[in-house]
Amino acid sequence: MLLAVGSLTAIGLGLGGLLGVAGRLLAVEENPLEAELQALLPGSQCGQCGFVGCAQAAAALARGEAAVTLCPPGGKAVAEQLAKRLGVRVDLSAHTKRVPAYAQIVEELCIGCTRCLKECSVDGIVGANKLMHTVVSEVCHGCGKCAAVCPTNAIRMIEIPDTLATWHWPKPDAAALSRSRRSHLESGMTPA
Amino acid sequence: MQEYVLLMVGAALVNNVILARFLGLCSFMGVTTRVDTAIGMGLATTFVITVSSMGNWAIEGYLLEPYGLGYLRTVTFILVIAGAVQFTEMTVRKISPPLFQMLGIYLPLITTNCAVLGVALIMVETKLSFIAATLFAFASSLGYSLVMVIFAGLRERLALSEVPRLFAGPPIGFIVASLLALAFLGFSGINTN
Numbered sequence: 001m002l003l004a005v006g007s008l009t010a011i012g013l014g015l016g017g018l019l020g021v022a023g024r025l026l027a028v029e030e031n032p033l034e035a036e037l038q039a040l041l042p043g044s045q046c047g048q049c050g051f052v053g054c055a056q057a058a059a060a061l062a063r064g065e066a067a068v069t070l071c072p073p074g075g076k077a078v079a080e081q082l083a084k085r086l087g088v089r090v091d092l093s094a095h096t097k098r099v100p101a102y103a104q105i106v107e108e109l110c111i112g113c114t115r116c117l118k119e120c121s122v123d124g125i126v127g128a129n130k131l132m133h134t135v136v137s138e139v140c141h142g143c144g145k146c147a148a149v150c151p152t153n154a155i156r157m158i159e160i161p162d163t164l165a166t167w168h169w170p171k172p173d174a175a176a177l178s179r180s181r182r183s184h185l186e187s188g189m190t191p192a
Numbered sequence: 193m194q195e196y197v198l199l200m201v202g203a204a205l206v207n208n209v210i211l212a213r214f215l216g217l218c219s220f221m222g223v224t225t226r227v228d229t230a231i232g233m234g235l236a237t238t239f240v241i242t243v244s245s246m247g248n249w250a251i252e253g254y255l256l257e258p259y260g261l262g263y264l265r266t267v268t269f270i271l272v273i274a275g276a277v278q279f280t281e282m283t284v285r286k287i288s289p290p291l292f293q294m295l296g297i298y299l300p301l302i303t304t305n306c307a308v309l310g311v312a313l314i315m316v317e318t319k320l321s322f323i324a325a326t327l328f329a330f331a332s333s334l335g336y337s338l339v340m341v342i343f344a345g346l347r348e349r350l351a352l353s354e355v356p357r358l359f360a361g362p363p364i365g366f367i368v369a370s371l372l373a374l375a376f377l378g379f380s381g382i383n384t385n
Contacts, residue, residue: 003259003261004261004264007255007259007261007264007268007269008264008268008271009272011268011272012253012271015271015274015275016275016289018275019275019278019279019282022282026282026283026285026286027286028285028286028289044319086294109266
C-alpha cells in the first residue's frame with residue numbers, strides 16, 4: 001500500500017520536475033499584447049476580417065499588419081478600444097454607419113435549407129431541414145454571414161432598438177458613441 | 193541480429209498497430225487529411241511511443257514486477273505516457289508552430305491514443321529484453337507512421353476525385369481504410385517466428 005502510493009508519487013514528482021525544467025528550456029516567447037488584443041475582439045471567430053479567427057486577427061494587429069478597423073461585428077466600439085490600446089490614431093468617420101444589429105429571418109421566404117445554420121459562428125440560428133429557421137436575437141452578434149449565404153434573401157439585419165432590456169446608462173467612454181449612434185438612428189440609415 | 197529484424201518487421205508490417213491490431217484509429221481518421229500533418233503526427237507519436245516504452249520497460253522491470261504492483265500498471269504507464277506527450281507538445285510548439293496549429297487537439301490526445309498504451313502493454317506481456325522492447329516499440333510506431341502517411345496520400349487523392357454524393361467524406365474514408373487493411377493482411381503470410 002505505502003509502496004504503491006510512494007512509487008506513484010515519486011514517479012509523478014520526478015516527471016513533473018523534468019517537465020518543469022523542460023518547460024523553462026523550451027519556453028515559447030509570446031507577445032502578451034496578442035492576448036490583450038484578443039480579449040478586446042468579439043471572439044466569435046466569424047472570419048469577416050479575412051483571418052481564420054480572432055486569435056490570428058489579434059496576432060496580425062500586434063504585428064501592426066492589420067488596421068484597427070478590421071472587425072466588422074465589433075464596429076466602432078472595438079475599433080476605438082483597439083486604437084486606444086495600440087496608441088494609434090484612427091479615422092472612424094467611415095465607421096459611424098455601423099450600429100449593433102441582429103439578423104431576422106423573413107418567415108415567408110425561408111425554405112429551410114439550413115445554410116445559415118451551418119454558417120453561424122455563435123449557434124444563434126435554430127431550425128431543421130425543410131423547417132422554418134429562426135434567429136435567437138440575444139445570441140446574434142450581427143456579423144451578417146447568414147445573410148450572405150441565404151439563397152432566398154430571407155435574412156435581413158435589424159438594428160437593435162433601444163428598449164428597456166437593451167438600454168444601459170451610458171458610461172463616460174461610451175457616451176460619445178451612443179450619441180453618435182442615436183443621431184445615426186434618427187437619420188434612418190440601414191446597416192451594411 | 194536476425195531475430196531483431198524479424199521482430200521489427202513483425203511489429204511494423206505483419207501486426208501493424210492500426211491495420212492489424214486496430215489501435216489508434218481516432219488519429220488515423222482525424223489527422224490524415226494532409227500528408228504533411230500525417231508525417232508530423234507520425235513523428236510525434238513515434239517519439240512518444242519509443243520514449244514511453246523505454247520508461248515503461250524500466251518501471252515494469254524494476255518496480256512493478258519485483259514488488260508485485262502489477263495492478264498499478266495502467267496508471268503508471270499512462271503517467272509516463274502523459275509526461276512524454278507533454279514534453280513532445282512543448283518541443284513541437286517550440287520547433288514548429290505551424291505543425292502545432294495543424295495537429296491541434298490531436299497532439300495532447302496522443303496521451304489517450306490507445307496505440308501508445310497498447311504497444312507498452314504488448315511489450316510487457318511478451319517479456320522482451322530492453323533492446324528488443326525498444327526496437328519493438330520503435331518498429332510499431334514506424335508501422336503506425338507508414339500507414340498514416342499512406343492513408344493521408346490516398347485521402348489527398350480522394351479529395352480531388354469525384355465520389356458519389358452518398359459516399360463523400362468519411363464513408364469513402366472508411367471504405368479506403370478497410371481496403372488498406374485487406375492489403376496489409378497480405379503481410380500475415382510472412383512467417384516471423
